[in-house]
Amino acid sequence: MNLDSKIPEGPLSEKWTNHKGHNLKLVNPANRRKYHVIVVGSGLAGGAAAASLGEQGYQVSCFCYQDSPRRAHSIAAQGGINAAKNYQNDGDSVYRLFYDTIKGGDYRAREANVYRLAEVSNNIIDQMVAQGVPFAREYGGMLDNRSFGGAQVSRTFYARGQTGQQLLLGAYQQLSRQIGLGQVKMYNRHEMLDLVLVDGHAKGIITRNMVNGKIERWAADCVVLCTGGYGNTFFLSTNAQGCNVTAAFRAYKRGAGFANPCYTQIHPTCIPVHGDQQSKLTLMSESLRNDGRIWVPKSKEAAEKVRKGELDPGAIPEEERDYYLERKYPSFGNLAPRDISSRSAKEACDDGRGIAPGSGLGVFLDFRDAINRLGENVIAERYGNLFEMYNRITAANPYKTPMMIYPAVHYTMGGLWVDYNLESNIPGLFVGGEANFSDHGANRLGASALMQGLADGYFVLPYTVGDYLGRCGIHSAGKTKSDAPGFSEAEQAVKDRITRLLNIKGKESPRSFHQRLGHIMWQYCGMARDKAGLEKAIELIPELRKEFWENVKVLGEEAELNQELERAGRVADFLEFGELMCRDALMRDESCGGHFRTEHQSAEGEAVRDDDNFAFVGVWENQGDDKPPVLHKEQLVYEEVKFTTRSYK
Amino acid sequence: MDLHLRVWRQKNSETSGKFVNYELKGVSEDSSFLEMLDILNEQLVEKGEEPVAFDHDCREGICGMCSLVINGMAHGPERATTVCQLHMRHYSDGDTITIEPWRAKAFPVVKDLIVDRGAFDRIIQAGGFITARTGSPQDANELLIPKPIADKAMDAAACIGCGACVAACPNGAAMLFTSAKCSQLNLLPQGQPEKDRRSLAMVAAMDSEGFGNCTNYGECQAVCPKEITLDFIAKMNRDYAGARIRHFFGKAI
Numbered sequence: 001m002n003l004d005s006k007i008p009e010g011p012l013s014e015k016w017t018n019h020k021g022h023n024l025k026l027v028n029p030a031n032r033r034k035y036h037v038i039v040v041g042s043g044l045a046g047g048a049a050a051a052s053l054g055e056q057g058y059q060v061s062c063f064c065y066q067d068s069p070r071r072a073h074s075i076a077a078q079g080g081i082n083a084a085k086n087y088q089n090d091g092d093s094v095y096r097l098f099y100d101t102i103k104g105g106d107y108r109a110r111e112a113n114v115y116r117l118a119e120v121s122n123n124i125i126d127q128m129v130a131q132g133v134p135f136a137r138e139y140g141g142m143l144d145n146r147s148f149g150g151a152q153v154s155r156t157f158y159a160r161g162q163t164g165q166q167l168l169l170g171a172y173q174q175l176s177r178q179i180g181l182g183q184v185k186m187y188n189r190h191e192m193l194d195l196v197l198v199d200g201h202a203k204g205i206i207t208r209n210m211v212n213g214k215i216e217r218w219a220a221d222c223v224v225l226c227t228g229g230y231g232n233t234f235f236l237s238t239n240a241q242g243c244n245v246t247a248a249f250r251a252y253k254r255g256a257g258f259a260n261p262c263y264t265q266i267h268p269t270c271i272p273v274h275g276d277q278q279s280k281l282t283l284m285s286e287s288l289r290n291d292g293r294i295w296v297p298k299s300k301e302a303a304e305k306v307r308k309g310e311l312d313p314g315a316i317p318e319e320e321r322d323y324y325l326e327r328k329y330p331s332f333g334n335l336a337p338r339d340i341s342s343r344s345a346k347e348a349c350d351d352g353r354g355i356a357p358g359s360g361l362g363v364f365l366d367f368r369d370a371i372n373r374l375g376e377n378v379i380a381e382r383y384g385n386l387f388e389m390y391n392r393i394t395a396a397n398p399y400k401t402p403m404m405i406y407p408a409v410h411y412t413m414g415g416l417w418v419d420y421n422l423e424s425n426i427p428g429l430f431v432g433g434e435a436n437f438s439d440h441g442a443n444r445l446g447a448s449a450l451m452q453g454l455a456d457g458y459f460v461l462p463y464t465v466g467d468y469l470g471r472c473g474i475h476s477a478g479k480t481k482s483d484a485p486g487f488s489e490a491e492q493a494v495k496d497r498i499t500r501l502l503n504i505k506g507k508e509s510p511r512s513f514h515q516r517l518g519h520i521m522w523q524y525c526g527m528a529r530d531k532a533g534l535e536k537a538i539e540l541i542p543e544l545r546k547e548f549w550e551n552v553k554v555l556g557e558e559a560e561l562n563q564e565l566e567r568a569g570r571v572a573d574f575l576e577f578g579e580l581m582c583r584d585a586l587m588r589d590e591s592c593g594g595h596f597r598t599e600h601q602s603a604e605g606e607a608v609r610d611d612d613n614f615a616f617v618g619v620w621e622n623q624g625d626d627k628p629p630v631l632h633k634e635q636l637v638y639e640e641v642k643f644t645t646r647s648y649k
Numbered sequence: 650m651d652l653h654l655r656v657w658r659q660k661n662s663e664t665s666g667k668f669v670n671y672e673l674k675g676v677s678e679d680s681s682f683l684e685m686l687d688i689l690n691e692q693l694v695e696k697g698e699e700p701v702a703f704d705h706d707c708r709e710g711i712c713g714m715c716s717l718v719i720n721g722m723a724h725g726p727e728r729a730t731t732v733c734q735l736h737m738r739h740y741s742d743g744d745t746i747t748i749e750p751w752r753a754k755a756f757p758v759v760k761d762l763i764v765d766r767g768a769f770d771r772i773i774q775a776g777g778f779i780t781a782r783t784g785s786p787q788d789a790n791e792l793l794i795p796k797p798i799a800d801k802a803m804d805a806a807a808c809i810g811c812g813a814c815v816a817a818c819p820n821g822a823a824m825l826f827t828s829a830k831c832s833q834l835n836l837l838p839q840g841q842p843e844k845d846r847r848s849l850a851m852v853a854a855m856d857s858e859g860f861g862n863c864t865n866y867g868e869c870q871a872v873c874p875k876e877i878t879l880d881f882i883a884k885m886n887r888d889y890a891g892a893r894i895r896h897f898f899g900k901a902i
Contacts, residue, residue, distance in 0.1 A: 052783040067704060067763075068770050070810055071712040087790060123785065130786035132779040132839050134803040141793030159803060165711055166806055173778035180774035188767070211759060240706040274679045279687055280708045389710065392727070392734045393681075458783050509694045511687070555699050560661065561760040563702055564694065 001257055001621050003634040006419040007112040012640045013094075016116040019420070020463045025470030032057035034477035035469050038205055038220040040192045040247055042069030044164075044171055044450060045433025046226030048457025049465075051174035054183035056462060058469075061218060062175065063190045063207060065242055065566075070172045073228060073240040074433075074453055077164025078285035078386070080146060080156035081128075081450040083121040088145050092153040094118045101448060102641050104150040104337050105413070105441020106593035106609060108260070110617070111638050112420055113438040120459040121451050125157055127458060131170040135159050147290055148446040150337040150648075156447045161285055161385045167450055171457065190216075191566065192247040193497075194490040195223065195254045195429065202251075202429035203480040204487060206494050210566060213559040215494055217482035222428040222468055224461060225251060226453075229412035229434040231264065233574045233581060234526070235518020237409035238270060238283040244570040245577045248416050248435050256424045257619040257632060259437035260414035261577070262585035265444055265594045266527050267410030268294075268341035271393055272362040281408040282393055284365070285386055286446040289334045291370035291379065292403070294341070296363050298322045300352040307357055313364060313402055324348055328604075332648040339443040339594045339607075340648060342407035346527050347605060349406075356404050366402035407527060411449060413440040413594065414584070417619045417634070421464035422456060428472075430465055432456035437617065442593025498558055501568045506551030510568040513548045517541070517571070517578055525582050530598045534586040538579060545575040580620060580629060587631060590614045611643045650676050650742040654689065656701055657749045662757050662765075668747070678738040682725065683708060683715065685737055686748075702761040710734040710874065713809030716816070717762055718749040723813035723872040731811065731874040751816035755823070755859045766812050768858035769826060776850030777830040779839050798836055805833035807875040814869030814877075820861030825869040827855045828885035829877045835888050845892035845901040852889050 008019040027035070035058050039050040042064040050062040064072060086092040098118035102109055125143070129135065135157050136144040145154040159166040178184040189210040196204035196217070204219040230245035231237035252258045269284045297303045298320050305311035324344055326333045336344075345363045348354060356362025371379050376399060380387070387398045394404070415437040422430050422438070433453040440448065469477070524537035548571070556562040591600040591607035592614070600608045617634040651674045659666025673692070676685050683705050690700035706714040710731040717732045719725040725735045740746065748762065756764040806829070814825035831851050834840035840847070863882055870879050895901040 048783075055782060066706060066712070066714060067766060068810065070770070070773075071706055071714050073707060073712070076707045076709055076711050085789070125789045126786045127781070127783060129789040129792060130779070130781040130839060132781075132802075132834050132837050134799050134806050134833065134837065135789075136803075137794055137796045137799040139796050141795050142790050159806075162711065162807065165809070166803075169806065173773060174781070174783075176770065176773040177778045177780065179770075186770075188770075238709075240712060241708060242706050275677050277677050277680045277684050277688060279681070279684050282709050388729070389734070392710075392730055393736065395736070395738060462783065509691055511691060553694060555694055555697065561702055561763065564700060 001425055001619065001632045003257065003417065003425065003619060003632055004419060005110060005634060006421060008420065012112065012115050015112055016119055024463050024467035027466050027470045029057055031474050031477065033059060034474065035059065036061065036220040036478055037222055037224060037465060038063070038218055039224045039226065040205065041072065041226035041228060042175065043072035043074035043226060043228060043433060044168055044453030045457040046224070047072065047168065047171035047175045048454055049224055049226060049432055049461040050184050051171060051178050052458055052462040053465060054178035056466070060184040061187065061220065062184055063187045063192060065189065065191045065210065067188055069175055069186060069188065070169060072168060073243055074168045074450070075165045076240065077450050078161045078283065079287040080148060080158035080163045080447040081124065081167060082148065082155050082447040083125045083157060083451065084118055084155060085122055085125060087143060088154045090153045092155050096153065097121060097155065099641060100151050101439070101445060102441065103646055104445035105443055106607070106646055107441065107611065107615065107643050108592050108636065109441030110438050110636060111640060116460070117439050117452055117455050120455045123459055124451060124454045128167055128170050131174060133159060133166045133170045146287055147335060149286055149289060149335045149341070150445040158287070161383065164450055167454065171454070193250065193494045193569070195251045196486045196490045197254055197426065198480055198484045198486045201427045203484065204482060206490050208494070211561050213562065215491055217487045217491055219480045219482040219484065219487070221472065221477060221480065222430065222465060224430040224432060224465065225416065225435050226432040226457065227435045229415070230577060231409045231412050233517070233578045234409040234521045235515050236273065236278065236281050238267060238281050241280065244573065246570050246573045249573045249577050251416060251424070251426070251429060253622055254426065255622065256426050256429060257417035257621055258414070258580065259417035259617050259619045260584065261581045261620065262525070262588055262595050263413035263442050263593065264409060265338060265411040265413060266342040266407040268338055268345055268407050269365060269405045270408035271390065272356045272404055272406040273359065282389070283408070283410060284390060284403065284405060286338070288365060288383060288386060291382065292334065292365040292367050293323055293369060294325050294334055294363055294365055295321045295323045296348045296353040296355060303353040303355055306355045307360055309357065313355070322353070329648040336648045337443060337445060342527060343596060345407055356406065362404040362406045364402040365405045367398060368402070371399065411444055413437065413442060413444055417617065421467065422460055423464065423468065428468060430461060432461050442595050497569070498565065501552065501554050501565065501572070502558060504549065504552050504554065506553045508551050509553055510564060510571045513544065513552060514571045514574065516544055517575055520544070521578050521581070525585050528596050528598050529585050531586065534582050537582040538586065541575065541579040541582065548572065548575055583629065584618055584620065587618060588614060615643070650678060650737065650740065652676060652740070653745040655745065655747040658701070658761055659758050661760055666758065676737055680737045681708065681733060682735040682737065683733050702763050704763050705733055708733040711809060713811040716751050716764060716811055716813070718751065718816060720747050723751070723816040724874055729874055729876050751812050753815045753821040755821060756812060756815060768860070769810050769812065769823070771858060772823065772827055772851055772854045773830060775854035776847040777834070779834055780843060792838060794838060802833045802836045805829045805836070805877065805881050808877050809875055811874065813872045813874060815860065817868040817872040818861065819866055819868065820864060822863045823855050823860040824863040824882045824885070825873065825877055827851050828881040831888065832881040832884045835884070842902065844888065845895055848885065848888040848892045849896065849901070
């Protein structure tokens with residue numbers, strides 16, 4: 001597998017400018033309409049890429065599984081988007097944003113990509129304001145900022161607690177404009193079920209029309225996947241119900257390398273699990289940690305009384321509370337990065353000091369002091385909608401009693417391997433947003449996902465996709481048709497798989513299998529992992545998969561709207577992908593960022609990296625069904641930063 | 650708790666539908682309404698009956714995909730709450746719950762509780778945007794926007810495009826949805842250059858999709874999960890009237 005990262009020559013701060021200004025090929029505006037580009041996914045990365053490519057003059061087809069591109073899960077991001085504007089005069093710079101992101105990712109991200117991300121962050125804010133995104137403002141009319149985890153500057157721009165929604169709608173409006181102009185054709189309720197290669201290049205996809213079940217072929221000059229992350233492998237996560245790994249996994253099956261699948265982010269501030277009827281976990285924005293203080297009782301006895309409802313948390317005196325993040329990480333306190341905060345919550349609960357009724361799996365996020373200091377009005381202005389949301393879900397009032405939170409699967413840093421141009425090892429297959437692996441290393445900092453999605457979609461892919469098309473040459477434009485070899489085989493494979501799923505006629509529902517997989521993943525490949533557990537999972541998952549293919553019950557027909565069939569197809573892929581995650585976690589015999597191997601921790605319980613042996617991107621190549629995948633490595637070479645042990649103390 | 654459900658079942662847009670009764674037992678009061686439907690569907694699958702199709706995705710009240718009329722109320726009885734955030738603790742053991750899809754001429758039923766809201770997308774495509782090429786616009790802070798205006802624009806921008814306003818309106822009007830986007834952009838300085846074009850185009854698209862007219866029932870505001878208010882409709886009417894007059898004199902921008 002060719003893993004040439006294609007990082008341009010020159011100093012870090014000049015790479016991108018030189019690369020886009022000199023190296024990348026251009027396509028003449030009059031020729032662009034002859035090329036057809038497929039974009040799968042309509043979130044920040046996909047929506048922005050489709051809109052920008054359409055605006056440049058390419059013919060674009062964009063696909064999403066929802067009923068409208070406006071519903072992609074980018075919409076659910078709450079807290080904000082980072083940019084190195086230094087509007088607060090607190091010493092921020094492109095370099096600091098770059099450095100914080102590399103450090104936050106525990107030195108497992110590709111340096112040049114991260115620098116570019118920090119560099120274009122400022123353009124994103126300008127662009128989104130020009131599009132009419134109503135960011136929060138100060139009375140003087142200038143933009144307001146807030147702080148986020150893992151940084152000592154205020155660089156996060158926000159639109160109440162709905163920043164993701166506002167940015168996504170900004171991108172959606174640009175996409176809509178291009179749809180109205182006829183530059184982009186939008187296909188809602190279409191799910192990509194396979195990638196088509198022609199002469200080794202990505203030249204098309206196979207989709208299922210989710211309303212009438214029709215399987216269709218789509219030919220193009222290149223394919224851009226912006227299909228999000230794979231957090232739903234765990235069944236319970238903060239992802240939307242429909243989020244899935246299928247498009248990326250189908251690309252992997254066709255030869256694309258899958259990088260760092262074990263890197264998952266467990267977000268520290270989610271509402272605790274309440275029972276076995278639950279279908280999803282709800283995130284409370286990290287921004288709450290600006291004013292909320294996280295604690296558990298110092299004594300197990302007090303914690304037990306709280307769990308049983310015998311002790312009101314407000315009655316626990318100050319000296320009997322353990323504000324463990326402030327105690328362990330005094331300089332970052334409650335704004336320690338997500339992986340560290342999550343792990344500390346787990347430690348406190350493992351220690352018997354968790355406070356959620358029943359399971360105990362929960363810690364307090366307390367606004368008492370902030371309300372006393374600032375007044376309820378100020379807190380309501382900052383977090384009112386989040387407090388209301390908490391109240392709707394739990395029926396508790398966070399103005400009066402502390403919130404209960406617990407970590408939950410939230411984001412996946414791993415994804416399809418891409419080079420500096422965001423092109424995978426399959427020529428013509430580009431991958432943007434959460435679906436690729438490149439920018440967040442082993443842990444993503446808060447307010448960086450929105451930044452990366454928009455950076456890829458607006459400021460990277462429009463250049464690099466054009467470069468690929470330019471390199472292919474105008475003689476090739478629009479030449480691939482859907483009767484090319486590769487299409488019929490892929491289409492047949494998709495149809496066969498659907499027929500197979502419908503004909504098993506077993507006894508257990510796809511949802512039930514998904515839930516069982518989720519239990520295995522959370523237990524053995526969750527917040528803490530070890531060799532024995534991962535080996536166990538690698539035994540259990542194939543057994544469950546076998547059972548699935550013998551006993552799954554998929555009702556309904558092929559040629560109609562069939563949500564059970566949709567779910568079954570996605571679960572089938574999760575059942576294979578979960579094993580790949582465990583294999584990667586087993587291979588990575590170190591702790592880094594969100595990947596915590598209990599064998600590798602310091603006396604204080606901090607993650608211990610092994611830079612000598614594991615400073616690489618682990619890229620998996622599929623070897624066909626029932627054969628273990630092969631590992632390839634892209635060494636991570638740092639020109640600018642030096643490996644140091646992360647410290648937030 | 651145990652519940653009696655009356656659920657609208659309809660095979661596809663070509664066939665007519667009907668209510669079907671189901672008995673559901675053992676629902677936790679901590680479950681959300683959609684989790685209750687998940688339980689129903691698991692039981693139907695167990696019995697070999699086709700599960701109820703319904704739209705849902707984020708389940709945290711922001712994507713706007715879920716769309717159920719519950720006992721005659723779009724999104725159910727709770728103020729400012731989407732169905733996915735409605736919890737069963739608001740119901741009691743033995744309750745009868747009637748569940749229907751959005752009903753409006755412009756939102757045809759696709760299957761069971763799922764409707765086609767493509768008309769909303771087409772209204773946005775007609776003019777619900779600011780023409781801002783991807784590139785290098787001016788620095789974001791060079792454009793000062795007074796906080797009250799930014800806040801008002803944000804109030805409008807909070808719309809999730811779920812369509813409850815249409816489902817609740819006796820006229821099947823999309824005025825609240827259309828005015829929310831139109832007003833957000835018309836309020837902001839960035840939106841001024843194409844304000845008239847936008848107002849005219851969005852209203853024209855809304856009319857051509859078959860939505861009804863506004864006669865000030867106010868039902869839309871009452872059911873809106875994001876509490877978008879009627880004054881945006883008033884604002885759009887003013888913007889539209891101004892644009893029509895300028896258009897008549899050939900002065901529309």
